[in-house]
Structures are given as structure tokens and as C-alpha cells.
Amino acid sequence: MADVAAGYLPILLFLAVALALSSAFVGLPMLVSRLTGAHRPDPEKLSEYECGFPAFEDSRDQFDVRFYLVAILFIIFDLEVAFLFPWAVSLMGTGWAAWIAMMIFLTELALGLVYAWQKGALEWE
Amino acid sequence: MTYNFAAIVPELMLIIGEPILMLTASTMGRRATKITTWGTVALLIAATIAALVGTEPSSAGPLFGGLLSADPFAVYGKALIYLSAAVAIIAANSWFARDDEHGPEYPILILLATVGMSVMVSATNMITLYVGLELNSLSAYILASYRRTDARSAEAGLKYFVLGALASGILLYGISLLYGFTGSTQFSAIAAALGRDEAMGIGLLLGLVFTLSGLAFKISAVPFHMWTPDVYEGSPTPVTTFFASAPKVAAVLLATRVCIEALGPAIDAWRQIIIFAALASIFLGAIAAWGQTNIKRLLAYSSINNIGFVLIGLAAGGAAGVSAVLFYMAIYVVMTLGAFLVVLNLRNAAGEPVEAIDALKGLSSRRPGMAAALAVFMFSLAGIPPLFGFWPKLMVFNAAVEQGLFALAVAGILGTVVGAFYYLKIVKVMYFDEAEEELHYACGNLEAAFIGLFALIVSPLGYLLIGPIGSAADNAAGALF
Numbered sequence: 001m002a003d004v005a006a007g008y009l010p011i012l013l014f015l016a017v018a019l020a021l022s023s024a025f026v027g028l029p030m031l032v033s034r035l036t037g038a039h040r041p042d043p044e045k046l047s048e049y050e051c052g053f054p055a056f057e058d059s060r061d062q063f064d065v066r067f068y069l070v071a072i073l074f075i076i077f078d079l080e081v082a083f084l085f086p087w088a089v090s091l092m093g094t095g096w097a098a099w100i101a102m103m104i105f106l107t108e109l110a111l112g113l114v115y116a117w118q119k120g121a122l123e124w125e
Numbered sequence: 126m127t128y129n130f131a132a133i134v135p136e137l138m139l140i141i142g143e144p145i146l147m148l149t150a151s152t153m154g155r156r157a158t159k160i161t162t163w164g165t166v167a168l169l170i171a172a173t174i175a176a177l178v179g180t181e182p183s184s185a186g187p188l189f190g191g192l193l194s195a196d197p198f199a200v201y202g203k204a205l206i207y208l209s210a211a212v213a214i215i216a217a218n219s220w221f222a223r224d225d226e227h228g229p230e231y232p233i234l235i236l237l238a239t240v241g242m243s244v245m246v247s248a249t250n251m252i253t254l255y256v257g258l259e260l261n262s263l264s265a266y267i268l269a270s271y272r273r274t275d276a277r278s279a280e281a282g283l284k285y286f287v288l289g290a291l292a293s294g295i296l297l298y299g300i301s302l303l304y305g306f307t308g309s310t311q312f313s314a315i316a317a318a319l320g321r322d323e324a325m326g327i328g329l330l331l332g333l334v335f336t337l338s339g340l341a342f343k344i345s346a347v348p349f350h351m352w353t354p355d356v357y358e359g360s361p362t363p364v365t366t367f368f369a370s371a372p373k374v375a376a377v378l379l380a381t382r383v384c385i386e387a388l389g390p391a392i393d394a395w396r397q398i399i400i401f402a403a404l405a406s407i408f409l410g411a412i413a414a415w416g417q418t419n420i421k422r423l424l425a426y427s428s429i430n431n432i433g434f435v436l437i438g439l440a441a442g443g444a445a446g447v448s449a450v451l452f453y454m455a456i457y458v459v460m461t462l463g464a465f466l467v468v469l470n471l472r473n474a475a476g477e478p479v480e481a482i483d484a485l486k487g488l489s490s491r492r493p494g495m496a497a498a499l500a501v502f503m504f505s506l507a508g509i510p511p512l513f514g515f516w517p518k519l520m521v522f523n524a525a526v527e528q529g530l531f532a533l534a535v536a537g538i539l540g541t542v543v544g545a546f547y548y549l550k551i552v553k554v555m556y557f558d559e560a561e562e563e564l565h566y567a568c569g570n571l572e573a574a575f576i577g578l579f580a581l582i583v584s585p586l587g588y589l590l591i592g593p594i595g596s597a598a599d600n601a602a603g604a605l606f
Contacts, residue, residue, distance in 0.1 A: 097128075111144045118151035 069121050073113075080109055129188050132195040134179055135172040135203060136247075139240045142168040143233060150229035157229040162214060165232035169211040169239065176203045191311050193247045201451055201601035202246030202378040209370040209458045210239045212575060216462075217363030219569050220469050220478065231271065235367060238264035242375035249386065251300045251310040254379065258296070258343065261372060262289050268367065269360045281359025288342070288352045296339025302332030303387075312387035320390040333388060337398050340383065343376040346436060347405035350429045354413075357425035362478060365421055366465035369428050370458045377435055381450055384439060385605045392442055399440040400533055406433030407540035414547040419480050420468055423547065424461070427506055430544050431457050434508075434521050437537050441524035447602035448595075449524045453517035455594055456505075456583070460514055463579035464502040467495060470568040482551065487560025495568070496555045498580040505583040507548035508541050513587030 033039040087094075087102050116122065130137065146164050150157045177200065187194055214232045221227030237260060244257030266289060270282025304310050306328045307318035319329070342349040357365045388395055410430025417423040435457070438449035473479045489496040505514030518541065525534040568576075582590065 108144070111148065115147055115151045118148075 066124065073116060073121065076109065076112070080106070127189075131179065132188050133193065133247075135176040135207075136240060136243050138172045138175060139168055139236060139243070143236050143240070146233050146236070147230075150233060153229070155228065158227060158231075161229040162218065162232045165236045166211045166214055168236065169207045169214075173204050173207040176200050176207070187249060187313075191313070192250045192253045193244070194249045195247060196601075196604035197597075198378070198382065198451075198601040198604040199247040201597055202374060203243050205374050205455055205458060206239060206242045206246070206371045209374065209462060210235055210242075210367065212462050212466075213363065213367035213370060215571060215575070216366055216466055216469055219572065220361070220363050231268075231363075234264045234268050234271075238268070238367075239371065242371060245375045245379045246382070248379070248382070249312045251304065251312075251315075251387075254383070255293075255297065255300065258379070259293065261375065262293065262343075265289075265368065265372060268364045269356055271364055272361050275361075277359040278361055281356045284352060284359075285356045292339050292342035292349065295335050295342070299332050299335025299337070299339055302328055303336060306332060312383070315387045316389050319388065325391060325394060329391075330394060333391060333394055334398065336383065336388075337380075337395060340376070340380040341402055344373065344380055344432050345429055346402040346432050347409045347429065348402075350406065350409070353429055354422045354425040357428075358419055358422045358480075362421065362465070362469050362480070365424075366462065366469060369424065369461045369465060373428065373432070373461075374454050374458060377432070377450065377454055381439055381447055382605065385442070385447060396440050396442065399436050400530070403433045403436035403440055404533070404536055404540070406430065406436065407537060408433075408543065411540055411544035411547070414544070415550075417547075418482055420482050420485070420551075421480055423482065423551075424464060424468070427544075427548070428461065430540075431461075431506070433540065434518055434537060437525050437530075437533060438521040440533060441521075441528045441530060443524070443528060444599070444602045444606055445527055446521075446524040447605055448598045449517065449520040451598035451601050452520055452594060455598070456513055456517045456587075459579050459582050460502050460505050463576060463583065464499065464506070466572055466576050466579070467499045467502070470495075470572060482554060483561065485551065485554050486558040488555040491560065495576075498576050499555065500552045501580045501583060503548040503551050507545040509545065511585040513583040513585070513590075516588065516591065 030039075083105070084102070087098060091098060142164070146161045146168075149164075150161050153160070179195075193199075214235055217227070217231060221231070241257045241260030241262075241264065244253060245261060248254035248257055266282055266286040269285045270279045272278040300310065303315055306326060307315045309315055309318070319325070322329070325333075338349060342352075345353040357368065360368065384392075384395055384399070406429050410426045410428075410433060414423050414426035414430070417426065431453075435450050435453050438446045438453060440446070441449070468480070469478070471479045471484065473484065485499075488499070501512065505512040508515050508518040518537075522534045522537060525531075525537070581587070
């Protein structure tokens with residue numbers, strides 16, 4: 001029984017360290033700000049931050065559609081990186097065929113970016 | 126794995142041409158509309174020729190480790206898809222010309238959808254199937270909402286997207302069950318695993334049901350048809366023209382290949398499902414169309430109705446059944462494109478397109494040629510001899526009777542009679558009702574030539590084509606067995 005419990009020692013240590021560190025991250029700023037006199041709450045500071053929108057509102061609210069465009073472009077290039085990692089790790093095994101296939105994929109994405117750029121999707125105003 | 130690029134030249138042409146046209150569109154803006162339109166049409170025609178010419182025996186086997194196949198079945202589908210997509214692009218020209226919504230992206234989106242459909246009819250692996258299906262569907266969602274300023278078009282796009290994503294999820298779930306219980310996504314390996322088991326497990330059966338449900342949505346067979354009338358009505362008419370032609374062919378051929386190649390040994394299981402979907406589509410398509418006042422909605426129900434007859438051929442199975450399905454799709458595309466081309470060119474006094482069936486009143490006295498063409502298409506869709514639309518229905522019923530499905534054939538014939546009512550109603554409105562308002566008809570020469578050509582094909586003269594289309598369909602069907 002003790003052997004089994006010993007096997008879980010790393011996770012126990014991890015949890016203890018995590019608890020200590022996260023309490024410190026939450027507690028320290030509150031403590032330090034009170035001690036140094038920087039603790040001056042106002043409504044702007046106390047409100048939750050959520051992507052620049054007020055957090056609690058009717059969901060049928062209008063917002064700028066340009067956020068969507070940026071978000072979609074972000075997702076595309078984010079996923080591209082998610083593809084690149086396993087590809088890079090296994091490249092020695094998969095060889096030139098995989099290299100060429102990925103280059104074709106990257107070229108297509110680059111062409112898409114050129115299209116979005118020329119259409120003015122990257123300009124905010 | 127070996128790479129046989131010679132066998133996928135048609136797809137390569139489209140894939141390489143697409144970014145070039147896309148960058149032309151973004152660099153030149155609206156001025157590029159003419160270039161992208163005719164560039165896409167040229168690409169599609171070149172790809173058709175490449176597909177038809179490049180059918181060497183070496184390319185008939187599995188390609189890329191069994192992901193794709195360029196067998197005669199795929200070639201038949203590709204030729205039909207490319208040509209009907211080209212007609213749909215040309216048909217859009219004058220309709221979009223009246224406002225400046227027609228960006229240069231319209232033909233490019235159709236081109237992308239066409240690449241997807243090309244993969245759909247060639248796929249011999251569930252993963253390739255899904256990739257092709259999604260490329261086609263994603264382009265279609267954008268096309269449905271192409272007129273951004275029109276609330277109905279945006280609604281159609283949203284509805285199509287939400288329901289289409291749901292159907293894709295159901296299809297993927299079915300594919301994952303089939304993969305889990307057979308150990309492969311390869312059509313041939315799934316068929317081999319199905320053939321080994323004597324009794325079908327509940328897991329496999331569920332996988333089959335979910336896969337067929339997903340596919341039934343894509344071919345808009347009852348009970349997964351509910352999106353069709355709304356999307357057909359809301360989308361801009363040229364987009365509806367496209368939806369009713371090429372993607373229908375691709376989805377039907379895809380369903381056929383999955384049923385025969387992957388699920389072939391389980392024919393007793395899927396035949397019941399297909400028979401239900403066929404009869405439900407025929408009768409719902411026929412009865413729900415009675416009360417329609419919008420011609421696009423009516424044609425949507427007409428397409429549901431026709432898919433029902435196609436499914437009778439699939440339910441029959443065997444080389445004769447598949448051949449009947451392929452033949453039916455070729456004639457269906459010609460009739461549907463013809464009917465939509467006429468609808469596309471109807472205008473009221475203000476030059477706005479009209480969609481109400483009442484607007485057709487008295488068309489025969491104003492535009493006799495046009496009314497005659499539409500009447501020919503309607504009679505042919507109803508399957509009334511001696512028009513050519515009668516022949517594929519006969520083939521389908523013949524295949525069903527050969528397999529001993531007498532009840533199905535009789536029910537299908539009854540459905541034809543019920544369905545004939547609303548097709549004849551259109552003819553009655555055009556020929557026997559008094560016109561209420563002035564109806565204009567802005568038809569370009571090219572569109573008029575297409576309408577004339579299609580009317581000629583579905584006229585009794587079309588029977589001359591039974592030889593060539595029939596042998597092509599037989600050859601294509603033979604590739605699956």
C-alpha cells in the first residue's frame with residue numbers, strides 16, 4: 001500500500017507547489033498594493049476584462065464585425081502552428097514527401113493571406 | 126505509397142488555376158469579374174476534356190494508397206459535374222449584372238466547390254470522402270449567403286450552415302462507428318469486414334444508419350430534406366441553379382459508391398433505409414409542392430421528388446440499378462438546369478427578377494418560345510412520354526422490377542402520377558391564365574442557346590442520346606462491381 005502511495009508522490013508535490021504558488025500570485029499583489037498605498041479601486045479597475053467588451057450585457061448586443069475577421073485569421077494561423085509541430089518532430093521519418101506537402105500547404109495559406117491583405121481585411125479603419 | 130499524378134490531372138488543373146484566379150480577383154477588384162468567370166469556365170471545360178481523355182487503364186485502380194480512384198464511375202461524375210458547374214456560372218452573368226453584388230469571387234467559389242465534388246465522386250476512403258464533402262459544403266454555405274445585403278440570402282446561408290454542420294457531425298459519427306467496428310476507413314476493407322461477419326452487430330448497424338443519415342441530408346432525401354426549400358428559396362437564383370445541379374450529382378454518386386463499394390455486403394440492411402427514403406421523398410416531394418406559390422420552392426420540392434426516383438435505382442442495386450441512377454442524374458441535370466435558366470431570366474416591369482408562380486400567367490402569349498421550353502421541361506420532369514424525362518424513370522423502375530421489388534416500383538409509379546399534378550399546374554398557368562402584369566424577359570443569346578439546347582435534349586429527339594449516355598453509364602456502373 002505504501003508503495004502505491006509513494007508512486008503518487010510527484011503529483012502530491014506538484015499540487016502542493018501549485019497551491020503555494022497560486023496563493024502567492026493572488027495574495028501577494030493584494031498585500032503589496034495595500035502596504036505601498038497603491039490600492040485605489042475604481043469601477044474601471046474592478047470590472048472583469050473580457051476582450052474589450054463589457055462582461056455582463058444582453059447577448060443580443062451589436063458589436064463590430066471586424067473582431068470576427070481578426071479572430072478567424074488568428075485561428076487559421078494558430079492551427080497552422082498546431083500542424084507544424086507534429087510535422088517537424090516526425091520529419092526525419094516522413095521524408096521529402098512530407099516536406100513538399102507541407103510547403104504546398106504553407107504556400108496555400110500564404111496565398112490566402114495575400115488575398116486577405118489585398119482585400120483590406122488587415123486594415124482596421 | 127506511389128504517386129500517380131497523371132490520374133488526377135483534372136483536379137490538379139482546377140487546384141492550380143484557383144489561386145491564380147483568386148489573386149487576380151483581389152488585385153483587380155470588380156474589373157476581374159469577366160476574367161474569373163470565363164477563366165473558370167475555360168478551366169472546367171479543360172478539366173472535363175482531361176478527365177474524359179485521360180482514362181488510361183493504369184489510372185483505374187486505387188490511387189495514393191487507396192484514397193482515391195479515377196475509375197470510369199468517377200470520370201462520369203466529374204464530366205457531369207464540371208459541365209453543369211460551367212453552365213451555372215454562365216447562367217449567373219445576366220442575373221447578377223443588374224446590381225453590383227456580382228463580385229469576381231462567385232465563379233471562384235463554384236470552382237472550389239467543384240474541386241470538392243470531384244474528390245467526392247473519386248473517394249474510396251471515408252476520410253477523403255469527408256474532406257471532399259466539406260470543401261463542397263463550405264463553399265456552398267458562402268454561396269447561399271452571397272447577396273450579403275439581402276436578409277433572405279443571409280438567412281438561407283445561416284440555415285444551410287447550421288443544418289449542414291449538424292449533418293456533417295452525424296456523418297462523422299457514423300464513419301467513426303464504422304471505423305471502430307471494422308478497423309478501417311478504406312471502402313474495400315469495410316466491405317471485406319462486413320462480408321466476414323455473418324450477423325451484423327448493433328455497432329456496425331448504427332454506424333451504417335448514421336452514415337446514411339448524413340448522406341441523406343446531403344442529397345436532401347426525406348426525412349432529411351427540411352433545409353432544401355428554405356435554402357433554395359432564399360439563395361440568389363443562380364446559386365440555387367448551381368445547388369440543384371452539380372452538388373446533387375456529386376452527393377448521389379457519393380452515396381451510391383458508399384452503398385455499393387463500402388456497404389455492399391450489407392445490402393439487406395441499407396436497402397430498407399433507401400426504400401423508405403425513396404418513397405418518402407417521392408410522396409412528400411409531390412404532395413408538399415401542391416400549395417407552393419414560389420417557383421424556386423416548387424423546384425426544390427421537385428428535386429426532392431426526383432431524388433426519390435433516383436433512390437429507387439439505388440435500392441435495386443446491382444449494375445443495372447447503378448447504371449439507372451447514373452443515367453437519371455444526367456437527364457435530371459439537363460431538365461433542372463433548363464427550368465432554372467428560364468426562371469433566371471424572368472423579369473417584371475421594373476427589371477427585377479420574379480419568383481412567384483402567378484407571374485407566369487399568360488407567358489405563352491407574350492413569350493411563346495420561352496413558355497414552350499418551360500412546358501417541355503415541366504412535362505419531362507413529370508416523366509410524361511414521349512419526352513426524355515420518361516426514359517430514366519422507366520430504367521429505374523425496370524431495375525427495381527428485375528430485383529423483385531414490385532411493390533416499390535408500383536408505389537413509385539403512383540408517386541409519378543401524384544407529382545405530375547403540380548408540373549401540369551405550371552403549364553396551365555402559363556397557357557390558360559390571363560396575364561396580370563407585364564412580364565419582361567431579359568435573355569442573353571448564350572442563355573437562349575442553352576435553353577434551346579436543353580429543350581432539344583429532353584425532347585423526343587433526346588432518345589438518340591440513349592446509346593452514348595447509356596453505354597457511358599453502363600461502363601461507369603461496371604467499375605463498382
